[in-house]
Amino acid sequence: MARVTAPARRWSALDTAAGGLALDLGLYAAATIFAAVTAATSTLPPHRAWGTVAAIGYAVATLTATTQLLARRRHPGTPLAGLPARWTVTGLTWATTALLPVVLQSIQRAGGRPGRAQEEVLVVEHAGARLAEHGTPYLGPGAIAALPPGEQLLGYTPYQPGMALFGLPRAATDAWWTDARVWFAVGTALALAALVTTLRSTAAPTSARRAAALLRAVQAATVLPVSALTLATGGDDLPVLALCLLALALAAAGRPGRAGLAVGAAGALKLFAWPVAIVLVCWAATRRAAPRTALGALGLPVLALLPVLFVDRDALVENVLRFPLGHGLVTSPAQSPFPGHLIAETLPAGRAIAAALLVAVGLAIAVRLLRRPPRTAAATALICGYGLLAAILLMPSTRFGYLLYPAALLVLAPALALAEAPAGRHSRQPPDANRPEGVHLRHDHLP
Numbered sequence: 001m002a003r004v005t006a007p008a009r010r011w012s013a014l015d016t017a018a019g020g021l022a023l024d025l026g027l028y029a030a031a032t033i034f035a036a037v038t039a040a041t042s043t044l045p046p047h048r049a050w051g052t053v054a055a056i057g058y059a060v061a062t063l064t065a066t067t068q069l070l071a072r073r074r075h076p077g078t079p080l081a082g083l084p085a086r087w088t089v090t091g092l093t094w095a096t097t098a099l100l101p102v103v104l105q106s107i108q109r110a111g112g113r114p115g116r117a118q119e120e121v122l123v124v125e126h127a128g129a130r131l132a133e134h135g136t137p138y139l140g141p142g143a144i145a146a147l148p149p150g151e152q153l154l155g156y157t158p159y160q161p162g163m164a165l166f167g168l169p170r171a172a173t174d175a176w177w178t179d180a181r182v183w184f185a186v187g188t189a190l191a192l193a194a195l196v197t198t199l200r201s202t203a204a205p206t207s208a209r210r211a212a213a214l215l216r217a218v219q220a221a222t223v224l225p226v227s228a229l230t231l232a233t234g235g236d237d238l239p240v241l242a243l244c245l246l247a248l249a250l251a252a253a254g255r256p257g258r259a260g261l262a263v264g265a266a267g268a269l270k271l272f273a274w275p276v277a278i279v280l281v282c283w284a285a286t287r288r289a290a291p292r293t294a295l296g297a298l299g300l301p302v303l304a305l306l307p308v309l310f311v312d313r314d315a316l317v318e319n320v321l322r323f324p325l326g327h328g329l330v331t332s333p334a335q336s337p338f339p340g341h342l343i344a345e346t347l348p349a350g351r352a353i354a355a356a357l358l359v360a361v362g363l364a365i366a367v368r369l370l371r372r373p374p375r376t377a378a379a380t381a382l383i384c385g386y387g388l389l390a391a392i393l394l395m396p397s398t399r400f401g402y403l404l405y406p407a408a409l410l411v412l413a414p415a416l417a418l419a420e421a422p423a424g425r426h427s428r429q430p431p432d433a434n435r436p437e438g439v440h441l442r443h444d445h446l447p
Contacts, residue, residue, distance in 0.1 A: 012414075015212075015213075015216060015414075016209070016212070018069055018072060019072060019081060019082075020083075020086060020212050020215070020216070021065060021068050021069045021072060021081060021086070022069070023216075024065045024068075024086060024089070024219075025062065025065040025066060025069055027219065027223070027224070028058050028061040028062040028064075028065050028093070028223075029058075029062045030225075031054075031058040031061075031097070031223070031224075031225045031228075032055055032058035032059045032061075032062050034225045035050070035051045035054040035055035035057075035058050035097070035225065036051065036055040037051070038050065038051030038054075038229070039051030039052045039055055044118070044233070045114070045115025045116070046105060046115060046116055046117060046118050046232075046233040046234075047229065047233055049101070049104075049105055049108075049115070049116060050101045050105075050228075050229055050232045050233055053096070053097070053100060053101045053104060054096070054097040054098075054101060054225075054228060054229070054232070056096070057093055057095075057096030057097040057100070058093065058097055058225075060093075060096065061089055061092070061093040061096075061097075061223075064089050065089065067080070068080055068081045068085060068086070068089075069081070083208065083211055083212060083215065086212075086215060087215055090215065090218065090219055090222065090223055093222075093223045094222040094223050094228070097223060097225075097228045097232075098185070098222065098223070098227070098228040098231045098232050099185055101228075101232035101233075102179075102181045102182060102185050102231060102232050102235070103176075103182070105117065105179075105181070105232065105233070106176040106177070106179035106181060106182055107176045109176070109179065110174070110175060110176035110179070117179070117181070117233070117234075118233050118234040119153070119154060119333075120234045120235075120236050121179065121180050121181055121234060121235070121236075122154055123154060123156070123157055123158075123159075124157075124159070124163055124164065124166050124167040124180045124236060125167040125170040125171070125179075125180050126154070126157070126167065127157045127159070127163065127164035127167050128164045128165070128166065128167020128168040128169070128170060128171045128180075129167065129170070129171040130164070131161075131164040131165075131167070131168065131171075132168060132171045132172075133171075134311070135307065135308070135311045136161075136307075136308040136311040136312050136315060136316070137157050137159075137161055137163075137164035137167075137308065138157050138308060138312065138315035138316055138318070138319040138320075139155050139156075139157075139315060139318075139319070140312055140314050140315040140318065141314060141315075141318045141329065143155070143315075144156065144318070144328075144329055145329055152329055152330045153330050153333070156318075156319055156323045156328060156330070157319050158319060158320065158323050158324050158332070159236065159269065159270050159320075160267065160268050160269055160270055160271065160301060160304060160305070160320070161268065161304045161305060161307070161308050162265070162268035162269045162304045163236060163269045163270060166180045166183045166184055166187070166236070166239075167180050169182075169183060180235065180236075181231065181232070181233075181234070181235040184231060184235035184236060184238055184239055185231060185235065185238070187238075187239035187242070188221075188231065188238040188239050188241075188242045191239060191242035191243050191245070191246045191262075192218060192221060192222070192242050192245070192246075194246050194249075195218075195242070195245050195246045195249045196214065196218065198246070198249040198250055198252075198253050198255075199214050199249050199252065199253070199415060199416075199419045200214070201253065202252060202253045202254075202419040202420070203254075204418065204419050204420060207418070209418060210415065210418035210419065213414040213415035213418055214415045214419075216411055216414075216415070217245070217408070217411050217412040217414075217415045219411075220404075220407055220408040220411040220412070221238075221241060221242060221245060221404075221408045224404065224407060224408075226400070226401055226403055226404045226407065227241075227404045227407075227408070229401070230401045230404060234401070236269075236270070237270070237272070237401065237402070237404060237405070238404075239266075239269065240266045240269050240270045240272055240273055241266075241404060241405055241408055243262050243263065243265050243266035243269075243273070244262075244263055244266050244273055244276045244384075244405075244409070245408060245409070245412055246262045247259045247260070247262035247263035247266070247276065247277075247280060247297075248276075248280070248377050248380060248381050248384075248409075248412060248416060249377070249412075249416070249419070250262055251280060251283060251284075251377035251380060251416075252376075252377035252378070252416040252419045252420050253419070256284045256287060256289035256292050256293045257289070257292040257293065257295070257296065258296075259280060259284075259293060259296075259297075260277075260280070260281075260284070260292060260293035260294060260295060260296030260297040261296035261297075261300065262296075263276055263277045263280050263296070263297045264277065264296040264297045264298065264299060264300030264301060265300055267297065267298075267300065267301040268300050268301045268303075268304035271320075271324070272388070272402070272405060274301070275384065275387060275388060275391075276384045276388075276409075277297040277298065277301075278297075278369075279369065279374065279380050279383050279384050279387070280293060280297060280380055281293050281294045281297055281298070282369045282373040282374060282380075283373065283374045283375070283376075283377065283379075283380045285373060286373050286374070286375045326396070326397065331397070332397045336398055336399050336400045338392065338393045338394075338395070338398055339393050339394060340354040340357070340358065340393060340394035340395045340396050340398065341354075341395075341396055341397065341398065343357070343396075344396035350396075351396055354394060354395070354396045355396070357394050358391060358394045358395060361387070361390045361391065361394060362391075365383065365387050368383070369383070376416070376417070376420050377416040377419075377420060378413045378414070378416040378417035378420060381409050381410070381412050381413040381416055382409075382410065382413050384409050385405075385406040385407075385409035385410035385413070386406070386410070388402075388405045388406045388409065389403075389406035389410075392405070392406065
C-alpha cells in the first residue's frame with residue numbers, strides 16, 4: 001500500500017473540516033458572490049437572468065450552512081449538521097440555482113421574452129426538428145451557405161446525432177416544457193440518481209467518509225456555479241457529464257458492460273465523452289472485459305452516426321468534423337482566454353504551436369495508458385479529469401464552462417476509491433490520526 005500524496009492529504013483535510021460543513025460554507029459563499037457579480041456585469045442576458053435568481057438560492061444556502069456549522073459547534077452530534085441534512089441543503093440549492101432558473105427562463109422564453117436561451121438551446125431544438133422531418137439533424141454545407149450571414153452559425157450542429165433527441169419535444173409542440181433545457185435537466189437528474197444508487201450499492205463497506213465523498217461529487221455536478229449556470233442557460237453538457245460520471249460509478253461497482261453503455265450514450269451526444277470512453281476501455285482491458293465495455297462505449301456512438309451518414313454524409317462531415325476543427329463556413333465563438341487560445345492568437349504560427357502542444361499531451365496520455373493502464377475506476381477518473389483539463393486549457397477554441405468536466409471527474413475520484421475499497425482493507429491497516437478513513441489508496445488509484 002502506498003501513502004497518498006501531499007495534495008490529496010491537503011484536499012482530504014479541507015474536505016472533512018468541521019464534518020464537511022466548512023467547505024460547504026465556502027462553496028455556497030463563493031457561489032453567492034459569483035452569481036451576484038454575474039447578474040450585475042455579464043453581457044449575456046441568459047447569464048444575467050440566471051445570476052439574479054441563483055444569487056438568492058446560494059445566499060439562502062450560505063445562511064443554512066452557517067447555521068449548521070454553529071449548531072455543530074454547540075452540539076456536535078446534532079442531526080441539523082449531519083450528512084442527511086447536508087444532502088437536503090444540496091438538493092434544495094440545486095433546485096433554486098439550476099432547476100428554478102431553467103423553468104423560469106423557459107416560461108419567459110415561451111412568452112416571447114428575448115434573451116432567455118443561449119444559442120446551443122436553439123441549435124439542439126432545430127436539430128430535433130430536422131431529425132423528425134428529414135432523418136438527419138444536420139444541414140449540408142450548401143444549405144448553411146444559403147443562410148443569411150448572421151444565421152450561418154446557428155445552422156451548424158456541432159454535436160453527435162443523439163443530442164437532437166433533446167430537441168424532439170419542441171419539434172412536436174411549442175411550450176415552455178419542451179424547451180431543450182428542461183429535458184437536459186431531466187436526463188441529468190436521472191443519470192445522477194443512478195450514480196448515487198450505484199455507488200451506494202457497491203460491496204465495499206459503507207462509512208461516513210464514503211457517503212460524504214459521494215455528496216461532494218454530486219455537489220460538483222449540480223451546485224458548483226459552473227454546472228448550475230451551464231444547465232440553466234445552455235445545458236447540453238450536463239447530461240453528457242452525468243452519463244460519464246455514471247459510467248465510472250458502474251466501473252467502480254464492477255459492471256464493465258453497463259459502464260460501456262453509459263459512456264457510449266454520452267458519446268452519442270457529444271465528442272467530449274469519447275476520451276472518457278477510450279480510457280474506460282483501457283480500464284476494462286485490465287479486467288479482461290474490454291470487448292464488453294467497448295461494445296457499448298464505441299458501438300453506441302457508431303450506431304447513432306450510421307443512419308445520418310446514410311442520409312447525408314457531407315452534412316455529417318461538415319458539422320461534426322469541419323466546424324469543430326475550425327474549417328467551417330464560420331468560426332466557433334468559443335474563445336475563452338485559456339493558454340491555447342492566447343498562444344494561437346498572439347504568437348507567430350500560434351495555432352500550430354497550440355495544436356502541437358495538444359498532440360503532445362495526447363501522446364503522453366496514450367503512452368501512459370499503454371504502459372500502465374488504470375486498474376481502478378478512481379484512477380480512470382483521475383486520468384480523464386487531468387487529461388480533459390489539459391485539453392481544455394490548450395485548445396485554441398474552448399469555453400470556460402467546459403471546466404465542469406475535469407472538476408466533476410476529479411472530485412468524483414475519492415468517492416470511487418472508497419466504493420472500490422476491499423472489504424477488509426481498513427481492518428488490516430492501523431488508524432492514522434492525520435489521515436481520515438479511506439485514504440489508503442493502492443498505487444493504481446493514482447496516475
